[in-house]
Amino acid sequence: MKYTEHAPKLFMNTGTRFPRKIIWGIGAVKWACAKANVSLGLLDRERGDSIMKASMELMEGKHDDKIVLDVFQTGSGTGLNMNVNEVIAEVASFYSGLKVHPNDHVNLGQSSNDVVPTSIRVASVSLAEESLIPSLEHAVSVISSKSKEYADYVKAGRTHLRDALPVTFGQELGAYADALTHDEYLVKSALDYVKELPIGGTATGTGLNTHPDFQSKVISELNSLTGLGFKPANTFRGLRLLTDMLSMSSSMRTIAIDLYRMAQDFRLMFSGPFTSIGEIDIPSQEEIAGSSIMPGKTNPVTAEAMMLISAQVVGLDHAVQFASMLGEFELAMGVPLVGYDVVTEISLLSEALGKFSDLVVNGSVPNKEKMLRYAESSPSLITVLSPIIGYDKAAEIGKKLNKGMSIREALRGLGYKDEEIDKILDLKKLVKPGTNPLS
Numbered sequence: 001m002k003y004t005e006h007a008p009k010l011f012m013n014t015g016t017r018f019p020r021k022i023i024w025g026i027g028a029v030k031w032a033c034a035k036a037n038v039s040l041g042l043l044d045r046e047r048g049d050s051i052m053k054a055s056m057e058l059m060e061g062k063h064d065d066k067i068v069l070d071v072f073q074t075g076s077g078t079g080l081n082m083n084v085n086e087v088i089a090e091v092a093s094f095y096s097g098l099k100v101h102p103n104d105h106v107n108l109g110q111s112s113n114d115v116v117p118t119s120i121r122v123a124s125v126s127l128a129e130e131s132l133i134p135s136l137e138h139a140v141s142v143i144s145s146k147s148k149e150y151a152d153y154v155k156a157g158r159t160h161l162r163d164a165l166p167v168t169f170g171q172e173l174g175a176y177a178d179a180l181t182h183d184e185y186l187v188k189s190a191l192d193y194v195k196e197l198p199i200g201g202t203a204t205g206t207g208l209n210t211h212p213d214f215q216s217k218v219i220s221e222l223n224s225l226t227g228l229g230f231k232p233a234n235t236f237r238g239l240r241l242l243t244d245m246l247s248m249s250s251s252m253r254t255i256a257i258d259l260y261r262m263a264q265d266f267r268l269m270f271s272g273p274f275t276s277i278g279e280i281d282i283p284s285q286e287e288i289a290g291s292s293i294m295p296g297k298t299n300p301v302t303a304e305a306m307m308l309i310s311a312q313v314v315g316l317d318h319a320v321q322f323a324s325m326l327g328e329f330e331l332a333m334g335v336p337l338v339g340y341d342v343v344t345e346i347s348l349l350s351e352a353l354g355k356f357s358d359l360v361v362n363g364s365v366p367n368k369e370k371m372l373r374y375a376e377s378s379p380s381l382i383t384v385l386s387p388i389i390g391y392d393k394a395a396e397i398g399k400k401l402n403k404g405m406s407i408r409e410a411l412r413g414l415g416y417k418d419e420e421i422d423k424i425l426d427l428k429k430l431v432k433p434g435t436n437p438l439s
Contacts (some may be wrong), residue, residue: 001086003102004069007079012072018080018336019343023067025123026084027058028225029115029199029218030106036217037108047105050096054088063087071340075326075333077116081107109210111202113239113331118199120339124248125194125228127346128187135353136184136255140177142357146364147173154427155279155371156378163378166427169366172265179258186251194248195230197222198238204330205236242324242332245342249320252345256313259352263303263310266360270300279371284363302359309352316341375427381407384424389414 031052038048057063066087073079085102092100100106107115151170158164200207200215207214219230270285272278286298320341323334332338379401386394397410411421 001083001090003079003082004086007069007073007082011074011079012070014070014072016071016340018067018071018340019123019347020061020064021123021127021343021347022080022120022339023061023064023084024059025121025126026080026115026119027055028122028222029119030084030088031055031059032218032221032225033108033110033115033199033214034106035221036214037211039217040211040213042211043105043108046096047092047098047100050092050098050100051088051106053095054091057091058084058088063091071336073336075335075337076112076331077120077335077339078112080119080336081110081112081115109202109214110199113203114198114201114235116335116339117238117242117332118197120335120342121194121197121245122222122226122228122230123339124245124342124346125191125230126226127343127350128191128248129228131350132187132252132346132353133184135350136180136187139353139357139361140180140184142362143173143177143180146361147171147177150366152428153366153368153371154375154431156374157380164380165383166375166378166381166430168431169371171431173361176258176262180255183251183255183258186254187248190244190248190251193244195228196233196238196244197230198233198235200232201235201239205239207235236330240327240330240332242320242334242338245338246320246324249317249338249342249345252342252349253314253317255349255353256310256317259349259356260307260310263300263306263356263360266364267300267303267307270303270364277374279367279374281365281367282360282363283365284359300360302355306352306356306360309348313345313348316345372427376407376425379407381425381430382410384430385411385414 034043034048034051034055037043038045043051054063067080067083069079069083082102085106088106089100089102092106147170149170150173151168153169154166155169155172156163157167197215197219198205199218200210202208202210211217215232215235219232222228222230266280266282269277269279270282273281282298282300282302285301320338323337323341324332325334327333379398382394382398382401385397389397397414400410401407407425408421411424412418416424
């Protein structure tokens with residue numbers, strides 16, 4: 001394997017290897033290319049079958065130890081393509097008893113410039129379909145279920161980290177369920193674009209040295225193999241631009257930001273238990289020690305781990321943005337890094353969504369009484385008086401409340417009877433639209 005032996009002298013040796021899914025993806029592409037070339041009469045069946053067998057073994061992970069070139073290599077991904085070509089040729093030669101050449105046979109009708117951009121798209125779509133989308137759907141299901149369960153758990157609303165009008169815990173959870181539902185739509189929309197494959201464009205998009213039916217044949221075989229619904233791309237666009245992959249990455253950045261916000265909210269509600277908010281307990285977080293020096297301390301470890309993942313995904317998305325700008329004219333020059341980063345984002349978010357929804361959202365135990373007590377103690381309840389006595393008088397009362405006067409005392413001072421005050425302080429009424437709580 002001459003290329004693979006010499007390339008490390010010129011590439012980086014950081015130890016950063018391509019994820020299993022990208023190796024699977026390029027194996028699938030090589031399998032489909034070999035089958036297409038046999039059906040088009042361009043490759044003899046013995047060599048074609050042996051290449052397909054070797055490619056299938058590559059998909060199954062049997063030769064991962066031989067895919068050794070670093071992610072930080074030539075920007076077209078030629079290093080990855082040649083490494084794979086040489087591995088497949090060696091294995092196929094053994095199976096067929098014939099000389100299988102890495103370029104003449106394994107790479108027939110192909111170029112690194114169309115194989116690797118195709119492979120990273122195949123890998124990203126496959127991994128998203130099998131892990132990210134199911135994880136999103138599961139998270140939405142769990143959060144929506146809890147939103148309904150806690151629909152009447154009234155709690156203090158907070159804006160600017162200051163007391164605000166009451167909401168329900170269910171309403172807060174419903175906001176995140178809705179956000180993740182929209183995020184899933186963004187992912188699926190981006191995936192529809194990523195499914196357009198530029199295989200068949202060879203070096204510059206023209207398809208020189210490739211059969212005119214090669215692209216459609218390869219994509220048909222890929223769809224038979226994976227069932228993922230790939231489509232032909234404009235090869236000139238698919239070789240020079242990676243903005244479809246950037247769109248996919250951007251949708252995952254959006255998920256990461258929504259998850260960060262949700263984790264932060266749960267972390268704050270879990271703060272305490274006595275000297276901070278302490279509105280919820282998360283028993284699952286008690287399974288490991290929260291401190292090496294303070295026995296019995298528990299920390300929101302799963303939420304914090306998800307926040308780290310969110311930070312990493314946002315950073316990877318920025319790297320994808322930068323790498324998507326690399327290249328000139330007919331070539332995108334950030335292909336290996338974009339593939340690595342996008343597949344990594346998918347893996348990270350899939351893990352985060354599952355763990356957070358099961359261990360934190362589903363595992364949380366709200367303190368209903370404490371939530372209600374906070375809600376009834378909020379000076380922001382003076383807002384309910386504003387439509388009745390006017391903003392200025394309500395503001396004066398608000399200042400008195402901030403100094404310790406209760407809302408009931410303030411209302412009595414205005415001449416309201418206890419039954420009227422009970423009606424005003426019916427907090428379940430205050431978490432719905434309305435202009436006059438006395439009506």
